[in-house]
Amino acid sequence: xxxxxxxxxxxxxxxxxxxxxxxxxxxxxxxxxxxxxxxxxxxxxxxxxxxxxxxxxxxxxxxxxxxxxxxxxxxxxxxxxxx
Amino acid sequence: xxxxxxxxxxxxxxxxxxxxxxxxxxxxxxxxxxxxxxxxxxxxxxxxxxxxxxxxxxxxxxxxxxxxxxxxxxxxxxxxxxxxxxxxxxxxxxxxxxxxxxxxxxxxxxxxxxxxxxxxxxxxxxxxxxxxxxxxxxxxxxxxxxxxxxxxxxxxxxxxxxxxxxxxxxxxxxxxxxxxxxxxxxxxxxxxxxxxxxxxxxxxxxxxxxxxxxxxxxxxxxxxxxxxxxxxxxxxxxxxxxxxxxxxxxxxxxxxxxxxxxxxxxxxxxxxxxxxxxxxxxxxxxxxxxxxxxxxxxxxxxxxxxxxxxxxxxxxxxxxxxxxxxxxxxxxxxxxxxxxxxxxxxxxxxxxxxxxxxxxxxxxxxxxxxxxxxxxxxxxxxxxxxxxxxxxxxxxxxxxxxxxxxxxxxxxxxxxxxxxxxxxxxxxxxxxxxxxxxxxxxxxxxxxxxxxxxxxxxxxxxxxxxxxxxxxxxxxxxxxxxxxxxxxxxxxxxxxxxxxxxxxxxxxxxxxxxxxxxxxxxxxxxxxxxxxxxxxxxxxxxxxxxxxxxxxxxxxxxxxxxxxxxxxxxxxxxxxxxxxxxxxxxxxxxxxxxxxxxxxxxxxxxxxxxx
Numbered sequence: 166x167x168x169x170x171x172x173x174x175x176x177x178x179x180x181x182x183x184x185x186x187x188x189x190x191x192x193x194x195x196x197x198x199x200x201x202x203x204x205x206x207x208x209x210x211x212x213x214x215x216x217x218x219x220x221x222x223x224x225x226x227x228x229x230x231x232x233x234x235x236x237x238x239x240x241x242x243x244x245x246x247x248x
Numbered sequence: 249x250x251x252x253x254x255x256x257x258x259x260x261x262x263x264x265x266x267x268x269x270x271x272x273x274x275x276x277x278x279x280x281x282x283x284x285x286x287x288x289x290x291x292x293x294x295x296x297x298x299x300x301x302x303x304x305x306x307x308x309x310x311x312x313x314x315x316x317x318x319x320x321x322x323x324x325x326x327x328x329x330x331x332x333x334x335x336x337x338x339x340x341x342x343x344x345x346x347x348x349x350x351x352x353x354x355x356x357x358x359x360x361x362x363x364x365x366x367x368x369x370x371x372x373x374x375x376x377x378x379x380x381x382x383x384x385x386x387x388x389x390x391x392x393x394x395x396x397x398x399x400x401x402x403x404x405x406x407x408x409x410x411x412x413x414x415x416x417x418x419x420x421x422x423x424x425x426x427x428x429x430x431x432x433x434x435x436x437x438x439x440x441x442x443x444x445x446x447x448x449x450x451x452x453x454x455x456x457x458x459x460x461x462x463x464x465x466x467x468x469x470x471x472x473x474x475x476x477x478x479x480x481x482x483x484x485x486x487x488x489x490x491x492x493x494x495x496x497x498x499x500x501x502x503x504x505x506x507x508x509x510x511x512x513x514x515x516x517x518x519x520x521x522x523x524x525x526x527x528x529x530x531x532x533x534x535x536x537x538x539x540x541x542x543x544x545x546x547x548x549x550x551x552x553x554x555x556x557x558x559x560x561x562x563x564x565x566x567x568x569x570x571x572x573x574x575x576x577x578x579x580x581x582x583x584x585x586x587x588x589x590x591x592x593x594x595x596x597x598x599x600x601x602x603x604x605x606x607x608x609x610x611x612x613x614x615x616x617x618x619x620x621x622x623x624x625x626x627x628x629x630x631x632x633x634x635x636x637x638x639x640x641x642x643x644x645x646x647x648x649x650x651x652x653x654x655x656x657x658x659x660x661x662x663x664x665x666x667x668x669x670x671x672x673x674x675x676x677x678x679x680x681x682x683x684x685x686x687x688x689x690x691x692x693x694x695x696x697x698x699x700x701x702x703x704x705x706x707x708x709x710x711x712x713x714x715x716x717x718x719x720x721x722x723x724x725x726x727x728x729x730x731x732x733x734x735x736x737x738x739x740x741x742x743x744x745x746x747x748x749x750x751x752x753x754x755x756x757x758x759x760x761x762x763x764x765x766x767x768x769x770x771x772x773x774x775x776x777x778x779x780x781x782x783x784x785x786x787x788x789x790x791x792x793x794x795x796x797x798x799x800x801x802x803x804x805x806x807x808x809x810x811x812x813x814x815x816x817x818x819x820x821x822x823x824x825x826x827x828x829x830x831x832x833x834x835x836x837x838x839x840x841x842x843x844x845x846x847x848x849x850x851x852x853x854x855x856x857x858x859x
Binding site: 182188213216217221225229231 | 277278279282286310312469470471472473474475477481482
């Protein structure tokens with residue numbers, strides 16, 4: 166699988182997690198999506214989101230990574246690195 | 249979860265709530281807990297009689313996610329909770345300020361939510377035991393002082409946490425031996441905190457939960473450093489479950505009575521069929537020891553004041569004899585406030601037990617190995633707690649204990665005497681005939697039966713069933729496999745087996761019938777059935793199958809015999825119930841006939857497989 170394919174697959178899986186966490190089946194995320202773009206994405210929901218991502222991908226974030234996710238692309242960077 | 253959401257959207261809240269409760273699992277990960285919590289929020293609390301509960305948390309860590317999940321488990325346990333969460337690390341300021349938002353919130357419950365990090369028990373330079381004692385006394389006094397400060401402004405019940413154990417041990421295996429080690433200080437603190445009994449104040453055993461989860465999972469450093477979560481978020485479900493049960497107990501709503509089944513719940517096997525020598529209970533056998541351990545656990549619950557009762561589909565005399573005479577029984581007849589054995593449906597029996605004991609159904613727990621019985625009781629009596637029981641009896645104790653049904657604010661003298669008190673009050677076996685919607689239940693079971701001729705493949709199980717059955721066995725016959733083979737070669741004999749499936753799974757081959765044709769009379773030589781599927785319409789289904797077979801062979805009459813034994817009283821009137829005519833006694837047997845021209849097919853809720 167090429168690097169781009171992997172990113173695309175992760176984006177798709179993340180999209181499902183986002184829909185679940187924010188309870189909105191219409192959410193469509195891109196690598197550029199940030200907390201600004203989703204109304205309910207505050208610091209509290211951020212934790213829920215990250216934990217849900219950890220469950221979906223079976224991985225653990227580093228302490229420093231949890232807070233430094235500027236956008237969805239940054240999240241995928243970490244997932245790709247751990248894949 | 250999609251189906252729960254769909255039910256919510258259609259406004260089917262009762263179904264959505266019962267599905268949701270069935271999905272609840274304290275061990276599930278945080279993402280799952282969180283989704284269920286969000287769904288639960290959409291169910292109107294008032295429709296289910298949930299009691300409003302105002303919970304204030306004064307935390308030294310981030311508890312927002314925990315509160316969300318706690319709200320879910322409180323909804324399970326009958327509360328509509330509203331939360332006030334004090335700003336992170338402002339415990340003292342909030343508690344000491346009479347004008348703080350805490351008191352304006354008028355909480356029913358104030359929870360000082362600490363963990364091992366903030367008790368001021370850092371290892372000191374002075375390693376003596378006196379210094380350790382002093383430090384611990386100071387820590388307990390600080391905690392007591394905080395409680396007293398809150399007490400000046402609020403009558404709320406107060407909960408405080410004891411300490412979870414840290415993961416790291418500087419002293420390793422010496423930890424407990426070195427009084428000033430962190431671990432030793434915390435252990436001492438937990439003991440002292442438990443002894444400090446301030447009125448209306450209760451200790452939540454956070455330390456036990458950390459151990460239960462396993463310290464390696466409990467501690468999640470990434471989330472401590474990133475967002476000050478005191479424990480791993482995947483442990484949140486377990487903590488919320490334990491907290492909700494604890495709060496239920498503090499509010500005086502704890503479960504009081506444990507109703508247990510007998511066969512395969514207190515011992516392995518079926519007493520009516522296997523007999524006292526045949527059931528598995530006692531030392532020397534893995535399963536027997538597991539049942540023994542479960543009985544010991546129940547006995548200990550009874551000693552602490554939980555009322556025990558029996559609800560079993562059994563012949564009362566056989567069941568009582570087993571409890572009285574089995575050499576390995578731990579529980580005695582005297583341990584049970586009510587000993588209810590009958591063949592009526594269990595929801596009715598449990599209702600009658602509640603009436604006899606004069607306690608509410610919402611204070612009852614029902615433990616039964618049979619998923620069909622559990623579903624019937626859940627469906628009829630949603631207020632009764634019915635835990636899922638694992639297949640392996642070795643896990644019964646863990647399962648029941650893990651439900652934390654019997655949390656209470658105090659342990660008193662009355663608790664110890666309670667079991668006997670209730671037994672004296674209860675009038676045994678005086679059941680009032682309230683009838684539940686058994687038809688609706690049977691329809692929901694989606695039962696499907698299969699019928700076939702007894703062939704070589706089915707011979708072993710048929711022979712086993714004939715030779716093992718005592719209760720549902722009309723003619724006391726016993727046939728080995730080779731005898732059966734010979735009989736079935738004879739064209740005068742016809743053998744049928746019956747299998748039953750329902751939405752809980754496959755019950756397997758549950759009944760067998762041997763028919764013997766003589767001229768135009770077909771006699772039921774043998775009819776055996778597993779008592780597990782009794783009262784579900786299987787008798788009617790088999791009656792219909794026999795009628796059909798008899799008609800095909802141009803017989804005019806079906807004849808059935810009942811030979812009474814000590815154990816088969818259950819089927820004494822079976823043919824009568826099925827509408828056959830009683831002819832009279834013949835050599836110790838009661839004889840019944842069904843003229844086929846007048847035979848009526850009996851209604852039931854069992855579909856024939858493949859039709």
